Every structure is written in C-alpha cells, then in structure tokens.
Amino acid sequence: MSEPIESSAAGDTAANNRLMLNVVIGLGVVIVIVIGVMIYGITAGWGKHAAPAAAAAKKPVSMSLAPGYRILSSDTQPGRLILHVRSDTVDEIDIIDLNDGRIISQIHADAPK
Known part of the structure; x- marks a missing residue:
C-alpha cells in the first residue's frame, strides 16, 4: 500500500518539475523579447523629445506714458x-x-x- 502513495508523489514531482521548467522557459522568452524591444526602441529613437521650436525673434515692446501719469x-x-x-x-x-x-x-x- 505504500508503493502507490510513493509513485503518486513521484508522478506529482515530475509534473511539477515539467511545469516549473515550462514557466522558466516562458519567462526567459519574455525577457528576451522585452530586451529586444528595448534595443529596437533605443536605436529607433523612441522616447526622444522633439527639439523645441526656435523662438521667433521678438521685437522690443516700448510704450510711453501720457503727460502727468x-x-x-x-x-x-x-x-x-x-x-x-x-x-x-x-x-x-x-x-x-x-x-x-x-x-x-x-x-x-x-x-x-
């Protein structure tokens, strides 16, 4: 009677190992994809701010007060x-x-x- 319990535990361990292996492989693939997108974004210029438009030359404003003001x-x-x-x-x-x-x-x- 102890053998079926042990074999069941061994089967669960093997299934858990396969599940963990698939999770690790999946996360590795996701990390590689994210790093690839980051490298592409850096080379393509994503996130760079546009250069501010050159301010038009402004003429000075002058005014004169009326006499007595x-x-x-x-x-x-x-x-x-x-x-x-x-x-x-x-x-x-x-x-x-x-x-x-x-x-x-x-x-x-x-x-x-």
Whole structure:
C-alpha cells in the first residue's frame, strides 16, 4: 500500500518539475523579447523629445506714458505686463500683451482726492 502513495508523489514531482521548467522557459522568452524591444526602441529613437521650436525673434515692446501719469506698481504674468498708473484725475490699470505691445484691457477709476 505504500508503493502507490510513493509513485503518486513521484508522478506529482515530475509534473511539477515539467511545469516549473515550462514557466522558466516562458519567462526567459519574455525577457528576451522585452530586451529586444528595448534595443529596437533605443536605436529607433523612441522616447526622444522633439527639439523645441526656435523662438521667433521678438521685437522690443516700448510704450510711453501720457503727460502727468506715473506708474504706481507693475506685475507680470506669462506674456503680459500689468501696470497701475495714476494721473491727477484718473487711476488706471493697463494689461499689456508683451508679444505685440497692444493693450488688452484698461480699467479706469477716478483718482483719489
């Protein structure tokens, strides 16, 4: 009665060995494929970032204040300049596009007395 149990265990061990051998061979094949794809990707230039486009030469933006105005404060945001200017009669905020120098928005208020 002990022989059938031993032969059954021996059969399971042989099946487990074959299963483990197939798993190891399968993983080896997957590793070889992944390494091949990585080598191809490196040689084909996958993952390289495109060179940034050359920035167009921008002409300097110049503005002049009207007589009697003075700049109280200035601030910048990407592509914009924000000026707080004041004269004797007007308090004003100007938002200027730095790409072309045009005034995007103006906010007027009476100057404080």
